[in-house]
Amino acid sequence: MYNLSVPISDEDILQLKVGDSVSLSGVIITGRDTVHKWMFDTFIKKTRQPEADDLEIYQAIKPLLNAGALYHCGPVVAGLETGDYRFVAAGPTTSIREEPYQSDIMHHFNLKAVIGKGGMGPETLAACHQVPGAYLHAIGGAASLIAQTVQRVIDVHKLEFGVPEAMWVIEVKDLPLVVTMDAHNNSIHAEVKTRSMVELEKLFAL
Amino acid sequence: MCDLTHNFIELIRLTSTDLPPDVEQALTEARDRESPGSAAKSAMDTILQNVAMARKNSTPICQDTGTPIFYVQHPEGWSTQALREQIWTAVAEATTRTYLRPNAVNAISGVNSGNNLGDDAFPTIHFEEVKGDELIVDLMLKGGGCENVGVQYSLPERRLGAGRDMEGVRKVVLDAVHQAQGMGCAPGVLGVAIGGDRGSSYYGSKEALFRKMDEPNPDPQLATLEERLTEEANQLGIGPMGFGGETTLLGVKIKGMHRLPASFFVSVSYMCWAHRRRRMIVRGSEILYL
Numbered sequence: 023m024y025n026l027s028v029p030i031s032d033e034d035i036l037q038l039k040v041g042d043s044v045s046l047s048g049v050i051i052t053g054r055d056t057v058h059k060w061m062f063d064t065f066i067k068k069t070r071q072p073e074a075d076d077l078e079i080y081q082a083i084k085p086l087l088n089a090g091a092l093y094h095c096g097p098v099v100a101g102l103e104t105g106d107y108r109f110v111a112a113g114p115t116t117s118i119r120e121e122p123y124q125s126d127i128m129h130h131f132n133l134k135a136v137i138g139k140g141g142m143g144p145e146t147l148a149a150c151h152q153v154p155g156a157y158l159h160a161i162g163g164a165a166s167l168i169a170q171t172v173q174r175v176i177d178v179h180k181l182e183f184g185v186p187e188a189m190w191v192i193e194v195k196d197l198p199l200v201v202t203m204d205a206h207n208n209s210i211h212a213e214v215k216t217r218s219m220v221e222l223e224k225l226f227a228l
Numbered sequence: 229m230c231d232l233t234h235n236f237i238e239l240i241r242l243t244s245t246d247l248p249p250d251v252e253q254a255l256t257e258a259r260d261r262e263s264p265g266s267a268a269k270s271a272m273d274t275i276l277q278n279v280a281m282a283r284k285n286s287t288p289i290c291q292d293t294g295t296p297i298f299y300v301q302h303p304e305g306w307s308t309q310a311l312r313e314q315i316w317t318a319v320a321e322a323t324t325r326t327y328l329r330p331n332a333v334n335a336i337s338g339v340n341s342g343n344n345l346g347d348d349a350f351p352t353i354h355f356e357e358v359k360g361d362e363l364i365v366d367l368m369l370k371g372g373g374c375e376n377v378g379v380q381y382s383l384p385e386r387r388l389g390a391g392r393d394m395e396g397v398r399k400v401v402l403d404a405v406h407q408a409q410g411m412g413c414a415p416g417v418l419g420v421a422i423g424g425d426r427g428s429s430y431y432g433s434k435e436a437l438f439r440k441m442d443e444p445n446p447d448p449q450l451a452t453l454e455e456r457l458t459e460e461a462n463q464l465g466i467g468p469m470g471f472g473g474e475t476t477l478l479g480v481k482i483k484g485m486h487r488l489p490a491s492f493f494v495s496v497s498y499m500c501w502a503h504r505r506r507r508m509i510v511r512g513s514e515i516l517y518l
């Protein structure tokens with residue numbers, strides 16, 4: 023079991039191997055489908071002009087993502103009326119939908135840890151090697167348990183994207199994760215997919 | 229007709245926060261099958277801890293509370309319009325109480341309605357008039373991660389060498405499990421419809437998921453196929469969360485339907501391990517939650 027805290031150093035990342043358990047603490051940001059597309063279109067590919075508070079938010083999240091962690095999560099949040107936010111349920115969402123954006127976002131922000139579920143593809147694995155970074159798998163559906171590791175909600179950006187799609191800045195303590203893609207080109211997801219394909223072919227041949 | 233809004237809120241709370249006993253039992257058995265010290269075992273331990281915590285704290289088992297899908301069987305004389313309005317009110321209130329995440333996003337504008345009320349299909353409510361004097365309401369919460377790995381095949385399927393017979397059905401179902409890997413939050417439950425048109429077939433695949441884990445298919449041929457598919461899917465070794473392991477599926481539920489001569493659809497709905505379904509029965513003044 024590795025205890026990691028944000029900011030995460032290159033040494034921290036390089037020691038991680040697939041299958042390792044990690045306990046993560048510190049300030050992280052949630053971001054999923056709308057956030058990835060917004061980051062990519064506005065600040066990386068620049069196919070859309072920054073609008074409204076885009077630049078201000080960019081400046082606010084940059085230092086948090088630098089050597090930081092992005093969590094693919096659309097939480098259930100209490101206190102929406104008062105602004106006294108509290109995470110009620112906060113498991114990971116399926117990460118593969120962010121595959122078209124993740125590699126560029128990791129490079130752009132010097133992102134060290136991508137947290138989600140289900141794993142990601144070859145481009146993200148290559149980025150894990152280059153940045154270096156790691157994909158840390160949270161247990162899908164373990165939402166009540168994970169919410170207990172959220173100590174406080176520090177801020178929220180782009181709440182107009184909707185509660186699940188907003189960027190929630192949260193402080194976590196001992197968030198339980200498993201390394202499933204490391205900086206050394208190993209992916210449990212790729213291995214399992216290949217192995218299960220061999221089994222599938224055997225079953226088809228029966 | 230009485231106002232059941234509060235009872236619908238309780239049905240939603242129960243469904244979102246407390247897994248049905250048959251599903252929890254299946255998860256416990258799956259945990260016990262994984263090897264000690266494995267990532268799969270650890271994932272199953274976390275899943276079961278989370279189930280207990282959600283029940284104790286009355287908080288959602290999973291943050292993706294999905295599309296609320298209601299199946300309402302009502303006796304003659306009940307107003308479906310009144311029931312629909314009560315369900316809508318209950319869904320909005322359950323969202324305020326954080327039993328549900330605001331999930332209804334207008335696909336054109338991108339705006340989240342904030343209260344889980346979208347259009348006629350969000351929440352989804354099916355009404356059916358039945359004989360007798362009991363009102364039976366089944367609720368299923370099915371999240372987007374597992375909904376996304378659902379798939380519909382049209383047989384024959386050349387890529388898989390799957391023809392228009394039960395062997396073809398077997399091949400496409402196993403392919404669906406392989407394609408899903410851990411992305412639907414394995415170990416899941418498959419709802420499979422054989423036949424129907426594109427719409428009714430998917431609908432049938434979800435309906436099949438209401439059958440309990442320990443309840444075999446009444447059709448012996450399909451019961452055998454369900455068992456075989458579960459066993460063979462587990463031979464794929466995808467395991468909990470796709471970490472590799474013994475249990476990839478908790479079970480398979482099949483519904484046989486009628487098809488057009490030209491069509492042979494096999495629809496697969498993948499339900500994640502957090503198989504949230506509950507039933508409410510209104511019998512006179514008595515209200516039961518199962």
